[in-house]
Amino acid sequence: MQGWTIPPQGAQPGTPATSFSTQPSVITPADLRKLLFKRKWIVIFSALAGLLVGLYYAKTTTAVYEATARININLGRTTNIGIEEVVANNTGLGEEPDEELQTQAQIIRSGTVASGAIEKLDLHNIPPYSYVLGNQPHNGHLTSDQRDTLVRMFQGATRVGVVPDTGLIDVTFQSPNPWIAMMAANAIVDAYRERDLQSRFQNTQYVSAWLAQQLTGLKGEVESNQKALADYVQEHNIVPTSAGGGNLDIDSLSTVNQQLAEAKADRIVKEARYKMAQTRNPELLVSVAPATILGSLRQQQADLMVQEATLRSKYGPQYPKIQEIDKQLASIQSDIDTEINSLTTRFRAEFNTAEQTENLMQSRLDTLKKQAYQENKSAAQYDILKHDAEASADLYDALELKLQEAGITAGLNSNNVDVIDPATLPTGPVLPKKRSDLMFGFLVGLMAGIVLAFIVEGLDDTLRTSEDAEAIAQLPTLAVVPHFSIKKEPAAAKPGVPVLLPDMVSYLEPQSLGAEAFRTLRSAIMLSAVDRVPKILLITSSFAEEGKSTIASNLAISFAQREEKVLLVDTDLRRGTTHLKFGLQNRSGLSTVLARESGAEAYQRPIHDLPNLIVLSRGPIAPNPGEMLSSHAMEDLLKQWRTTFDRIILDSSPILAVADSLGLAPLVDNVMILIRAGVTRKKALLRTRELLRRSGAHISGTVINDVNLRLEHYYTYAKGYSYGYKSNYGAGYGAGYGKGQNGDK
Numbered sequence: 032m033q034g035w036t037i038p039p040q041g042a043q044p045g046t047p048a049t050s051f052s053t054q055p056s057v058i059t060p061a062d063l064r065k066l067l068f069k070r071k072w073i074v075i076f077s078a079l080a081g082l083l084v085g086l087y088y089a090k091t092t093t094a095v096y097e098a099t100a101r102i103n104i105n106l107g108r109t110t111n112i113g114i115e116e117v118v119a120n121n122t123g124l125g126e127e128p129d130e131e132l133q134t135q136a137q138i139i140r141s142g143t144v145a146s147g148a149i150e151k152l153d154l155h156n157i158p159p160y161s162y163v164l165g166n167q168p169h170n171g172h173l174t175s176d177q178r179d180t181l182v183r184m185f186q187g188a189t190r191v192g193v194v195p196d197t198g199l200i201d202v203t204f205q206s207p208n209p210w211i212a213m214m215a216a217n218a219i220v221d222a223y224r225e226r227d228l229q230s231r232f233q234n235t236q237y238v239s240a241w242l243a244q245q246l247t248g249l250k251g252e253v254e255s256n257q258k259a260l261a262d263y264v265q266e267h268n269i270v271p272t273s274a275g276g277g278n279l280d281i282d283s284l285s286t287v288n289q290q291l292a293e294a295k296a297d298r299i300v301k302e303a304r305y306k307m308a309q310t311r312n313p314e315l316l317v318s319v320a321p322a323t324i325l326g327s328l329r330q331q332q333a334d335l336m337v338q339e340a341t342l343r344s345k346y347g348p349q350y351p352k353i354q355e356i357d358k359q360l361a362s363i364q365s366d367i368d369t370e371i372n373s374l375t376t377r378f379r380a381e382f383n384t385a386e387q388t389e390n391l392m393q394s395r396l397d398t399l400k401k402q403a404y405q406e407n408k409s410a411a412q413y414d415i416l417k418h419d420a421e422a423s424a425d426l427y428d429a430l431e432l433k434l435q436e437a438g439i440t441a442g443l444n445s446n447n448v449d450v451i452d453p454a455t456l457p458t459g460p461v462l463p464k465k466r467s468d469l470m471f472g473f474l475v476g477l478m479a480g481i482v483l484a485f486i487v488e489g490l491d492d493t494l495r496t497s498e499d500a501e502a503i504a505q506l507p508t509l510a511v512v513p514h515f516s517i518k519k520e521p522a523a524a525k526p527g528v529p530v531l532l533p534d535m536v537s538y539l540e541p542q543s544l545g546a547e548a549f550r551t552l553r554s555a556i557m558l559s560a561v562d563r564v565p566k567i568l569l570i571t572s573s574f575a576e577e578g579k580s581t582i583a584s585n586l587a588i589s590f591a592q593r594e595e596k597v598l599l600v601d602t603d604l605r606r607g608t609t610h611l612k613f614g615l616q617n618r619s620g621l622s623t624v625l626a627r628e629s630g631a632e633a634y635q636r637p638i639h640d641l642p643n644l645i646v647l648s649r650g651p652i653a654p655n656p657g658e659m660l661s662s663h664a665m666e667d668l669l670k671q672w673r674t675t676f677d678r679i680i681l682d683s684s685p686i687l688a689v690a691d692s693l694g695l696a697p698l699v700d701n702v703m704i705l706i707r708a709g710v711t712r713k714k715a716l717l718r719t720r721e722l723l724r725r726s727g728a729h730i731s732g733t734v735i736n737d738v739n740l741r742l743e744h745y746y747t748y749a750k751g752y753s754y755g756y757k758s759n760y761g762a763g764y765g766a767g768y769g770k771g772q773n774g775d776k
Contacts, residue, residue, distance in 0.1 A: 065742045069495065070484035077483060081476015082469060089468040094460035096209040100202045100216040101194075101452040102223075104135050129193075134330040136191045136200055137337055139223050145185045146178070147222030152214055159207075160184060183344065189219065199451060209457045216454035224448045241303050242430065253424050284399050291392040292422040296430065298385035305382040308375040313367060316374055325370045332363045494716060495708045496742050500733050503713045504720050509559075509703060509732040510552035512582065513740045515545035530614040531637075534581050537588040538638060546585070552734060553589040556701070559731055565700030566673055569681040570734070571692050571723075573715035575606065577707035578736040583682035584612045591644035595677040598634075600647045602695060603684040604656035607649030613637035620650025624668065625659045645676070656684075661694030669698055686719045696728035703731055708738045 067074060138144065154160040155173075163180045164173075173181070190203040202219050206212040308316060313329055339356045346353070494500050497508035515536060531538065536545040557564060570583045580601070587599035600621060601609035610617040615635050623629040624647070634645050653659055672679045681699060683692040696702050702723055706716060716733075723730055 065496075066484060066488055067481070068741055070487055073484045073487060074477065074480035077480025078473055078477040081472040081474070081479065083472075084476070085469045085472020088472065089463045089465040092463040093207050095205050095207055095462035096212045096457040096459075097203055097205045097461040098209070098212040098216040098454040098457050100220050100450065100454040102200050102202065102220055103198055103449040103451050104132065104200060105198070105447040105449065130327055130330045132193045132198065132200065134326070134333060136193055137330075137333040138226075139191045139200065139202060139219060140186060140189055140337065142182045142186070144219060144222045144226055145182045145189070147226060148215060148218040149181055149185055151218045151222060152211075154181070154185070157211065188215070204454070205461070213454045213456050220450060220453070227448055237307070241306060242299070245299050245303075245430075249426060249430065284396075287392065287396045287399055288422050291389065291396050292426050294385065294389040294392045296426055298382065298389045299430070301378065301382040301385045305375070305378040308371070308378045311371050313371065316371060323370065323374065325367065325374070328363055328367045328370060332360060332367065335360050335363065492713045493709050494706050494711050494713060494735075496738065497735050500706050500716065500735055504704070504716050504733060506704070506720065506730060507732040508735060509555040510548055510734050511738050511740070512548040512552070512734065512736045513544050514737045515543060532612050532614075535584060535588065535612060537585040537592070538641070546589075549585040549589045552586055553593070556731070559701065565731070566677070567669060567679045567681065567699040569683055569692070569696060569699040569702045570705055571683040571696070571702060571719075572685050572705040572707070573687045573711055573719045574685045575688055577685070577705055577710060579685075579705050580608045580612055580682050582705055582734060582736060583680050584609060587644060587680045588638075588641065590678045590680070591641045594643065596643045596645075596675075597678045597680065598645045598647065598672055598676040599680050600682065601649040602660060602681045602692065604649050604653045604659065604691065605684060605689065607682065609646060609682050610648035613646055615646060615648055617648050617650060620648035622650035622653040622656075622659065624650070625662065625664050626653075657689070657691045657694065660691050665695065666698060686722055687715060693722060693726045696723055696726050700729065701731040702728045704733045705736055706733050707736045
């Protein structure tokens with residue numbers, strides 16, 4: 032069954048109707064299904080539009096090629112400057128291998144490496160990088176803005192990733208030109224290797240240069256000691272012997288002198304480390320003391336600086352995340368400064384200790400010298416000068432040899448990068464991904480369509496279902512009349528009978544869903560009051576062309592089919608169309624009856640098979656229809672009809688268009704408000720209800736006309752409904768509603 036019966040309100044005529052309670056509004060899957068079905072064209076169009084946009088993007092996007100080079104970074108390779116024996120007591124904590132690899136990955140993505148690769152490939156003259164220079168040839172000079180733009184473009188096409196659980200790093204570059212992609216990936220690797228080599232070599236050369244300065248002073252000291260020894264020998268006429276030239280305890284003095292030389296060497300090295308710490312260069316400190324947390328802090332700082340650069344280019348400097356990263360950078364910089372201060376303090380302490388040791392050894396040597404002087408000043412002085420000269424010479428020779436080894440070692444051990452797989456020419460583009468673009472466009476369009484459907488639904492104030500009508504008007508729904516397909520041309524009901532319009536489905540198609548809906552309405556009216564069944568029914572609506580004449584005519588036929596004596600009266604004295612429904616003449620009707628210009632001849636029997644159905648058309652258009660319907664003559668007619676007929680159905684004019692029906696409404700038993708789905712607006716229904724209540728009419732409920740049953744929650748089998756009804760009606764559900772279908776005036 033296509034409608035349902037709800038008992039009418041129990042208010043008496045002239046009193047406001049009792050409010051009709053509804054369930055709280057909760058969005059259910061059925062609501063969502065109903066909304067999507069109602070707005071299906073919006074969703075379908077949006078999904079297709081998204082699909083077309085994705086197709087357009089896939090067709091117009093420039094192909095992008097990708098080349099990848101794989102390198103191995105050997106973190107265990109030493110870069111010591113060749114004085115391992117002296118600095119073997121370095122202590123501290125080092126970086127984890129994974130952290131070190133991440134640090135190197137960020138260095139590969141750095142601006143220095145990018146600039147080197149750009150210079151190597153001369154990308155200044157190759158599109159799209161040449162656009163930065165305004166397509167002018169590169170003259171060897173770039174502004175800071177141009178350099179930053181080129182580096183950002185190059186970094187945007189570069190991707191560096193660490194292969195999990197290995198020491199390998201993949202360097203990937205994307206470009207519309209496959210040759211550029213391959214050469215840029217290899218150029219990045221070459222620029223990184225060159226930068227790594229230069230960085231480590233420069234760090235080693237820094238320490239070597241300082242040691243060279245120390246050797247210069249030591250060389251002068253050696254020469255001075257040797258000259259003093261020669262002068263002393265010549266002055267005292269001492270002939271050196273293998274025993275040392277006197278009776279001084281050569282072994283003791285030689286041992287202390289050797290220890291003093293070692294203490295001086297240790298002091299020089301630690302002083303070099305202390306001088307390096309005073310530069311506060313983290314890179315130098317990590318090279319001297321790799322087993323510290325300074326490297327880890329530098330890695331964190333590099334990661335945060337990369338994040339900040341990415342966010343700043345995307346959101347601007349005021350982005351909250353950038354401010355948070357700035358705070359973290361400040362905190363890490365503070366930790367780095369603290370670690371540098373700690374290393375500086377430690378190196379100063381080690382230098383002070385070494386200096387104190389040297390002083391102690393020097394003091395010990397001085398004591399031995401005094402003792403030697405007491406025994407044999409001449410021999411002791413000779414021996415002292417000799418050992419000073421020898422010790423200075425030995426120390427100078429040793430440090431000079433180490434310094435020479437440092438230069439060679441710096442060149443041999445600085446580079447710890449091996450190229451495993453150089454980048455090769457890409458065989459095909461990686462972008463655009465046509466299937467993914469199409470799917471993404473379709474999904475975005477589908478989601479946009481659903482959102483737009485919700486927006487349109489929120490802006491739409493028309494009524495479409497019984498649930499909408501009950502929620503707004505607080506009136507029960509007596510029946511739901513579905514949209515039904517009708518033939519375009521009218522057909523005769525029976526031979527010799529006036530031609531009926533095809534929307535008279537209660538007679539022409541008695542087994543259709545539309546006819547069943549009118550029988551449902553008939554049952555709802557009969558069950559609305561057990562003791563006092565309403566006889567005079569008035570059907571009205573808010574505006575014209577909502578289907579009042581169609582509903583009234585079919586309802587009259589349904590009552591007549593129950594063997595009731597039914598009178599159908601067209602009370603719309605302005606634009607009534609009931610006579611057209613039945614193919615009747617309109618020379619006489621209600622207007623002539625009220626004017627006492629006609630009598631029984633105005634009452635017509637349009638259908639031979641239903642002799643108990645009487646139709647009174649509107650008659651000629653009256654000059655004052657409102658006064659005629661509110662006259663005593665109309666009241667007398669209603670009283671007369673009440674005694675003559677079993678059911679009187681009044682097809683009235685729209686309430687909000689004209690006020691003719693308001694004077695008639697209090698005189699009838701029940702008033703039914705007709706709502707046309709998708710046409711009647713919420714405010715119009717509320718206004719109609721209020722006007723009828725103020726006039727004292729008894730509103731029994733609403734009738735929803737031209738409903739798409741798929742939007743009704745209870746009707747879940749609309750498409751496959753075949754409960755004995757003709758197939759030509761079941762196939763028409765969901766079709767568009769045009770003028771002349773379920774609606775007339």
